[in-house]
Amino acid sequence: MPKINNELKKAVAGAGVTMIQQGLTVGTWGNVSLRDPESGLIYISPSGLDYEDIREEDIVVLNEELEIVDGCLRPSIEKRLHVGVYRARPDVNAIIHDHPLHSSVLGVNRMELPAISEDFAQIVGDKIICADYALPGTPELAENAIKALGERNAVLLPNHGTLCVGKDLKAVLRVAHVVEKAAHIYILALTIGTPHVLAAEQIQAMQYFARHLYGQVVCAE
Numbered sequence: 471m472p473k474i475n476n477e478l479k480k481a482v483a484g485a486g487v488t489m490i491q492q493g494l495t496v497g498t499w500g501n502v503s504l505r506d507p508e509s510g511l512i513y514i515s516p517s518g519l520d521y522e523d524i525r526e527e528d529i530v531v532l533n534e535e536l537e538i539v540d541g542c543l544r545p546s547i548e549k550r551l552h553v554g555v556y557r558a559r560p561d562v563n564a565i566i567h568d569h570p571l572h573s574s575v576l577g578v579n580r581m582e583l584p585a586i587s588e589d590f591a592q593i594v595g596d597k598i599i600c601a602d603y604a605l606p607g608t609p610e611l612a613e614n615a616i617k618a619l620g621e622r623n624a625v626l627l628p629n630h631g632t633l634c635v636g637k638d639l640k641a642v643l644r645v646a647h648v649v650e651k652a653a654h655i656y657i658l659a660l661t662i663g664t665p666h667v668l669a670a671e672q673i674q675a676m677q678y679f680a681r682h683l684y685g686q687v688v689c690a691e
């Protein structure tokens with residue numbers, strides 16, 4: 471029996487409240503999961519509960535075969551999407567599926583969100599694209615989203631919301647926040663003119679800077 475990590479349960483429950491507080495979703499929509507890099511188990515929010523009411527013990531633990539390893543509640547209906555992304559992306563250990571306002575507008579219009587800001591280019595990718603439509607909770611939704619996500623850190627789910635991924639919870643919350651901010655900026659920019667999109671070499675330079683040069687280096691004594 472693999473060890474259950476209660477800290478990860480607590481983190482998933484807390485992330486749901488953060489999503490609501492940051493306006494990234496409303497009601498019970500959306501879902502959050504974390505993968506334990508040690509055991510490979512996936513900790514996911516339960517289906518249909520208000521985020522403020524979700525307690526640590528309500529978090530459901532799944533294995534990669536979608537079997538419940540721990541927990542009494544039904545997992546999120548998008549469990550196939552979460553597990554499928556973890557299978558496809560070994561670099562990802564945290565996933566947020568949210569229903570944010572501005573990103574959803576782009577999804578309704580089946581538009582892409584190009585890299586129009588430094589933060590987006592550094593942590594999300596050169597752009598994010600819109601997956602083909604499928605009904606919520608279906609294997610087709612998971613398949614379409616994983617294909618459209620590719621190696622980027624977010625994807626638009628048409629007439630639905632977004633999916634964001636990261637190496638850990640802090641990273642994925644940042645991606646979700648930056649994607650929604652960029653979508654808002656892009657829509658505002660489209661209303662008053664023609665947005666300038668960053669060039670591929672500028673995006674690559676920013677990604678290199680973010681990965682290798684930004685932040686502090688701890689000196690060896």
Ligand SMILES: [Zn+2]
Nearest residue numbers: 499500630631
């Ligand atoms: Zn949803």
